[in-house]
Amino acid sequence: MKYVRLLQDLTREDLPLVGGKGANLGELVLAGMKVPQGFVLTVEGYRRCITNVHLPKVNFKDLPALENVTSKIRMEIENANLPDEVTIEVLEAYGRMGSPKVAVRSSATAEDLPGASFAGQQETYLNIQGESAVLDAIKKCWASLWAPRAVQYRSLQGFGESDVALAVIIQKMAPHEISGVVFTVNPLSNDQSELIINATHGVGEALVQGEIIPDQWIARRPDGAALKFTPAPKNGQSPSSFIRTQRLARGCLTSQQVRELASLCLKIEEHFNGVPQDIEWSYGLGEFYILQSRPITTLNNNPQRI
Known part of the structure; x- marks a missing residue:
């Protein structure tokens, strides 16, 4: 598959493709941990679908101003139509899991690094079930890359907007007593x-x-x-x-x-x-x-x- 990778096939070497969270999950599987079944829609999926994002010049310390300029970006992403080749791969992988309730989790290329975790900067959606719900949650994860605090944090950490893309993890909900x-x-x-x-x-x-x-x-x-x-x-x-x-x-x-x-x-x-x-x-x-x-x-x- 061009846009989808299974968790068990990932290692830390795949960080540029699947983000920090995705790469670390692959390493956890490799380490023999019990990790819920899942797959990653790679950053290539993001780049295939989201092509026209442009962040105007703005004071990154001014959250209200950031909200004004990023809200339109987020809305456009959430309303985007996904190309058939991306949709087909995602739904095939989800179907092979048995179409269960899943966690849909953001995995940015600039997160979970030794010097900057970016934890909590992008969104996670839990107990998502059904094809349309999964696709909608993916777009919401992509949009969260452009939330004001996420943009501000990247700026303060010295990451340019061209350096960042978002993979999305679709993972079966683990038992959670x-x-x-x-x-x-x-x-x-x-x-x-x-x-x-x-x-x-x-x-x-x-x-x-x-x-x-x-x-x-x-x-x-x-x-x-x-x-x-x-x-x-x-x-x-x-x-x-x-x-x-x-x-x-x-x-x-x-x-x-x-x-x-x-x-x-x-x-x-x-x-x-x-x-x-x-x-x-x-x-x-x-x-x-x-x-x-x-x-x-x-x-x-x-x-x-x-």
Whole structure:
């Protein structure tokens, strides 16, 4: 296929074609992690379909001005008609998966890099099902490349607009009784002997976007023993400070699950040459699924829970 690549066929060498997120997912499959089935519509698909984007001169620090000049670009992209050759490849790949509910995820060529993660700058759409819905979500992902904050962030990081394109990942929704994030080095203290696990019930997108406060464990490397645990605040409560516990881990995960997850994430860190990782995961049907891994680009930047 010209425009579609399966996740299991990707490696870090494919970053210019499938973006940082897509390339890292291929590496996770290579590392033996349980990664939900999926494929990537490469940046060649974006370039085939989106050919007339021109960003006028604007003050990148002025978000209202950016909104004015980028809103028309986003609208044109969302209303674009996809060429038949792109549509056919996408729908054939989606059909071979069994047309399930999928996550449609942006993967920019300038994201998940060691110096700039671009995390959260482009959109993800969850529980998408049906051919027309998948195609619409792809265009929305493309359009999100031109959201004001995404354009501003690229400018501040020194990326020219001609340097950036967007691949889109279409990936079967993983079971998600519990979801969360692991930092394989404690970014609150930069302590190389600790990692942090954040977890919440259900889909973890609100957690990733910083909209909810999760259960949180500080665990010991390399065995994953829980050193500190902070439960998510109940309704009406403020977050409690860290508390030490010698008992079984409480909250979303058991002590054994904390250890198992820590072990998986340290294997991922090892696969990425020992670079500390920010890892998204879910748990369901008795297994952990790895949804994404990227380098931790800031350490000890924020004294609060992350």
